[in-house]
Amino acid sequence: MIVLETENVIKQFRQYDTVITAVNRVSMRVEEGEFVAITGESGSGKSTLINLCAGLDMPNSGKIRVLSRDIVAMDKDEMCRFRGKHIGFVFQSHKLVPYLTALENIMLPISASGEELFKYEERLSLLIDRLALGDRLHHLPGELSGGQQQRVAIARALIHYPMLLLADEPTGNLDRANADNVLDLLLGLRRELRQTLVIVTHDDRIAAQADRVYHMDNGNLSIRHHLA
Numbered sequence: 666m667i668v669l670e671t672e673n674v675i676k677q678f679r680q681y682d683t684v685i686t687a688v689n690r691v692s693m694r695v696e697e698g699e700f701v702a703i704t705g706e707s708g709s710g711k712s713t714l715i716n717l718c719a720g721l722d723m724p725n726s727g728k729i730r731v732l733s734r735d736i737v738a739m740d741k742d743e744m745c746r747f748r749g750k751h752i753g754f755v756f757q758s759h760k761l762v763p764y765l766t767a768l769e770n771i772m773l774p775i776s777a778s779g780e781e782l783f784k785y786e787e788r789l790s791l792l793i794d795r796l797a798l799g800d801r802l803h804h805l806p807g808e809l810s811g812g813q814q815q816r817v818a819i820a821r822a823l824i825h826y827p828m829l830l831l832a833d834e835p836t837g838n839l840d841r842a843n844a845d846n847v848l849d850l851l852l853g854l855r856r857e858l859r860q861t862l863v864i865v866t867h868d869d870r871i872a873a874q875a876d877r878v879y880h881m882d883n884g885n886l887s888i889r890h891h892l893a
Contacts, residue, residue, distance in 0.1 A: 667733070668829050668861045669695040669718060674727030676713055687713040688724065689884035695877075697828075700855060700862045702872040704889065705881035711865045712833050714881065718863070719754050719831050720744045731829060749778050753822035755851075757834040759814045761806040761821075767813075768802040771820045778825075785824055792820040795857070796850060812843035819850065823858065830855070832864045836871070844868070 676688040687710040695701050705711045716722045718729060720736045729736050732751055736744055748754075761770045769776075771792070775785055793799050796816040806814055815835065822830060835851065836844035848871055855862045864871060872878045872889075880889040 666697040667694050668697050668699075668731065669693075669863065670728075670730040671714075671718065672728040672730075674714070674717060674724045674729060676710075676717060676722070676724045686884050688717065690727070691884075691886040693879060693886060695829075695861060695863055697861055698859060699876045700852070700874070701864070701877045701879065702875035703863065703865045703879045703881060703886075704867060704869070704872050706867070709881040710884040711881040714886070715831050715833050715863065715865045719752055720748050721754070746778075749774055749825060751828055753825070753827035753830040755815075755818050755822045755830070755832040755835045757837045759806070759818045761814055761817060763806050766803050766805060767798060767809065767817045770806070770817055771798075771802075771824055773821060774825045788824055788826065789820075792823060792854075795854060796820050810843075811839055812846060815839060815843070815847050816850065819847070819854070823854065823860075828861060830860050830862050832862070834865055834867070836866070836868065848874075 672692050674688055674691045675686065678685045678687060691714060703711045703714065717724050723737060734747065736747065739747060762773065765773070771789065772782060775782055793802070796819060798816055798820065801809060801813055809817065832851065836847050839847060851862065852874065854860065866872060878889040879886050
């Protein structure tokens with residue numbers, strides 16, 4: 666089953682009198698259970714592309730399908746509901762709410778949806794255990810290390826059972842030890858939870874573990890490697 670598919674996606678930005686094409690007619694497919702890496706230099710358009718795939722931004726033209734649904738055709742409210750059910754997103758800079766505890770941040774997608782929290786107790790317990798957050802749940806983000814903040818962000822992205830997990834440079838702000846730990850956790854949870862994972866990264870060590878590697882250059886996407 667195809668979980669994510671883009672078709673001739675274009676995203677442009679206007680900067681003064683200049684039009685910048687950040688994503689240029691990009692087409693790609695991600696199959697269920699795949700781990701796909703998107704590499705490229707800073708400014709190549711890879712973060713713009715993954716934001717488009719998450720419905721956090723809209724393209725100028727083209728189609729983006731998640732689970733066969735064209736998210737470009739959705740209105741804002743429908744997109745929010747769809748993303749809250751099917752898509753998890755891990756940001757490079759965590760984007761935790763500073764005045765909420767780690768636990769409150771993790772449960773934020775559930776609270777925002779109005780669903781009953783007790784339905785997610787088993788999932789919460791699993792994530793807390795796998796991400797070693799048991800003694801940090803009642804701490805504010807400012808009281809956590811960078812690696813702990815990123816683990817909270819991962820738990821938040823996975824709490825609602827999304828089929829598709831997107832991560833934008835999830836280890837980019839971490840030292841080598843914490844980066845390796847976060848990557849191991851993401852890949853381990855992907856196998857355990859049968860996740861479809863797409864990671865934007867400039868780290869060749871991460872890309873080397875992917876089933877498929879795409880490379881972006883000046884808004885253009887090409888396939889670099891595909892495991893048989």
